Amino acid sequence: MKLLKGRAVVVLRPNIDTDQIIPARFLRTTRREGLGVALFADRPEFLQGQTGSILVAGENFGCGSSREHAPWALLDHGFRAVISSSIADIFRSNAIKNGLVPVQIPDTSQLRGEVAIDLETCTVECEGRRQSFALDPFARHCLINEIDELGYLLAAEKEIAAFEARR
């Protein structure tokens, strides 16, 4: 995945925490699948009939809990990227591991309609206006090539064993 195009769903409220993304009562599951129905379950006004695959949210998106159910719910609902002026640390890490693209740009106010995210050049384009965003080179590499971090860690087995031996 290098290029992601989709329609923006704009929810500009700041501090959309993980409890708003997916309330805790939906965490009593042992599966990753099927959580789309729980997305914004108590905040139906967020989507208000908007449909699209790119969520444009207010600052500090995903703050709060470490629940990976948050990106699972967004992905299952059909989102492929989240754009915000700031994204909470654990949410961003969880998003990348599931192929949900986290994009941080200072000004999200112009984003509407069709949006294109280019992971190769790290740019967002909307209505002919292009903005660059910063993305960790490793995260970018993993997203583009669908690298699985567990596989990467397992490949470091010799180094891990050596570390354990010298401690």
Add this chain to the structure above:
Amino acid sequence: MAQSRTLLDKIWDAHLVRPETEDAPAILYVDLHLVHEVTSPQAFTVLRERGLRVRHPERTVATMDHSTPTLPRVNGRFPFAHGDAETQVETLARNCREHGIELHELGSRNQGIVHVIGPELGLTKPGMTVVCGDSHTSTHGAFGALAFGIGTSEVAHVLATQCLLQRKPKTMRVSIEGALQPGVTAKDVILAVIAKLGVGGGTGSVIEYAGRTVSAMSIEERMTVCNMSIEAGARAGMVGSGAWQTDEGARFDREIAVDVSRLAPMITWGTDPGTAIPVDGNVPEDAPQKSATYMGVKPGAPLLGTKIDVVFVGSCTNGRLSDLRAAASVLRGRRIASGVRVLIVPGSQQVKRAAESEGLDKVFRDAGAEWREPGCSMCIAMNGDALAPGQAAVSTSNRNFEGRQGKGGRTFLASPLTAAAAAVAGAIADPREVLR
């Protein structure tokens, strides 16, 4: 001469399997992995799908806390409010058996909230890296450890490799000075710090708490402070301990000074943990209307006297013995206001036994409160302990997000003293008035 290093630098360097480069994060070794029923089942599924084993079961300890009932057994059975919670707990038990992981299961002697039992069992030690699929893992930083919450994919990474891929966080030192006034506690200190930093102010950072106020705090108080680091967006919070200290002259990316000598008991008025004000203060004039309406408070008006329905004393923030003693100091010889429901939920079986041996359970029951079994309970409200829509609670937990304690519930975060004072008054009250 070796360069001065922060506590974070030292722990980080001591756990580097592979240092980070511009192109790739570090491979960081994990000393202790704590596991609970809600964020682990999908990680064990990954291991099963790939035919992997847990690399170090002896570095892994599990408990059941998030979705578990806090009412005692009925005819030998735990009264689960939801069948899927029971399935989750059974799944954890099966996964632990299959992989040889120590499990403190429901009803066993040392079961409790993961961040309460880790230190109790002597698992958390200075200089360690500690992780758990829970954002309040930062609690363990009180022991001079680097402790942070991880997602379920990362739970699988640690189970399989005992390692994580991590970029080194930025460092922030919050220096806290001043003696606390009577009725003011560690909870009030951290609520004031979060109000100052803002809920995103710590993003990307690990906070080290320093200064004489912190040095004077007990370990349980330090745990309360470190616990809520994530509410300012920080990855972790820590306090130097023993040989694990920041060197003189070490540089931090950011330094903040906080004077708490005139701090009042704090309480949040809004729907994020950064909205604390003095309990006898007024809701800010510029309070966002949506939050104020949700909470049923008026911008510019005082919070004192605001009617409440529920008081919750417990959680990994304030569910330890010293917290229960604080609540009991207010409730001893008093009755809770009529129509108010008070839940006292010890953080662990050990805390419960210790409290009972001091007679605290009797103090609570005599006052009219419910004395429950250990667990996360109404902090996350996924076990049946929940607010009804519109109900207001003074809660000693860590989050006041909309719906956090139950759909439509309103949460005012405060210390155990302030919560107990509210229980007696049936409304938000100043604990200093009761203690006077």
